[in-house]
Amino acid sequence: MKAMVMTRVCDLRKDRNPLELREAPKPEPRKGEVLLKVLACGVCHTEIDEIEGRTPPPGLPVILGHQVVGRVEDTGVGVDRFKKEDRVGVAWINSACGSCPFCLSGRENLCPDFQATGRDADGGYAEYLTVSQDFAYTIPEVFTDVEAAPLLCAGAIGYRSLNLTGLRDGQRLGLTGFGASGHLVLLMARHKFPKTRVYVFARSGKEQQFARELGAVWTGAPDDKLPEKLDAVIDTTPVWKPMVEALHNLDAGGRLVVNAIRKENSDQDCLLNLDYPTHLWMEKEIKSVANVTRRDVAEFLKLAAEIPIRPQVELYPLGEANRALLDIKERRIRGAKVLRVS
Ligand SMILES: [Zn+2]
Numbered sequence: 001m002k003a004m005v006m007t008r009v010c011d012l013r014k015d016r017n018p019l020e021l022r023e024a025p026k027p028e029p030r031k032g033e034v035l036l037k038v039l040a041c042g043v044c045h046t047e048i049d050e051i052e053g054r055t056p057p058p059g060l061p062v063i064l065g066h067q068v069v070g071r072v073e074d075t076g077v078g079v080d081r082f083k084k085e086d087r088v089g090v091a092w093i094n095s096a097c098g099s100c101p102f103c104l105s106g107r108e109n110l111c112p113d114f115q116a117t118g119r120d121a122d123g124g125y126a127e128y129l130t131v132s133q134d135f136a137y138t139i140p141e142v143f144t145d146v147e148a149a150p151l152l153c154a155g156a157i158g159y160r161s162l163n164l165t166g167l168r169d170g171q172r173l174g175l176t177g178f179g180a181s182g183h184l185v186l187l188m189a190r191h192k193f194p195k196t197r198v199y200v201f202a203r204s205g206k207e208q209q210f211a212r213e214l215g216a217v218w219t220g221a222p223d224d225k226l227p228e229k230l231d232a233v234i235d236t237t238p239v240w241k242p243m244v245e246a247l248h249n250l251d252a253g254g255r256l257v258v259n260a261i262r263k264e265n266s267d268q269d270c271l272l273n274l275d276y277p278t279h280l281w282m283e284k285e286i287k288s289v290a291n292v293t294r295r296d297v298a299e300f301l302k303l304a305a306e307i308p309i310r311p312q313v314e315l316y317p318l319g320e321a322n323r324a325l326l327d328i329k330e331r332r333i334r335g336a337k338v339l340r341v342s
């Protein structure tokens, strides 16, 4: 099968084609696994973190991609949840131990043995992949293959982030960064919290305009001053400065939820500008979002189908995954990037 394979950790700005289109062995489904023919796979900023070594795969070569929509082509022994031809999704959570205190308390996203699709196991930048039936999801009919792909990470982790804010209807929500996840959170927030006003901080004018089209009441640059304080902010940027600005913009008792697997260290020194009374006092909180649970993915797919959320997608052929990653790195963003595999 054809696959875009990661063979090295590198700086994407200098080494602009880190993934290689290769012939790889077609995987075979083991006990409890399904073999999927990949239809579409979303492209996520986390893949850049893997390539640049901030969350490197434990072994190379590896096939990236954790927002996979595929059709069941074969099933291993004991598979009873899916049959051939079913349309199935695979998300970032590839497995968890099932027996640790985190797994047993509904927090399998925090499991010490958490394994990620497209990092610890081969992912969807390929024509086929295998996955345990317990970590696969039926894709609602209402979505096309390419629409469904970004729901599996950008959407699901956005859903988790929005839940972690503890927001109530009518409270004010800020979004810093407006990529794949941000635009889905905005659509979700408008549905779940119709009285909530959403403020979007984005660097590019195009992202700001896109946010206004989707219903943001205010848009501005990351360091623009806001007309009012916010009850919660979700940060999806890869850097630190927006966090400092967000803490400044939070009202008393407000919460900043940081949805980023890693932060780049380019502007880390701006943390020295943190001023306790301005940024932290008055019970302001910071909470990071780590991974997703299967429940997040399943609940979000259901909600997204009800609304329905229609992600805005830009399509790339499998062989042009490097270009899709560079477009994210260099912020040519409008919605979500998706590889159309077959
Ligand atoms: Zn992702």
Ligand SMILES: [Zn+2]
Pocket (backbone or CB within 6 Å): 096, 097, 098, 099, 100, 101, 102, 103, 104, 108, 111, 112, 113
């Ligand atoms: Zn566990």
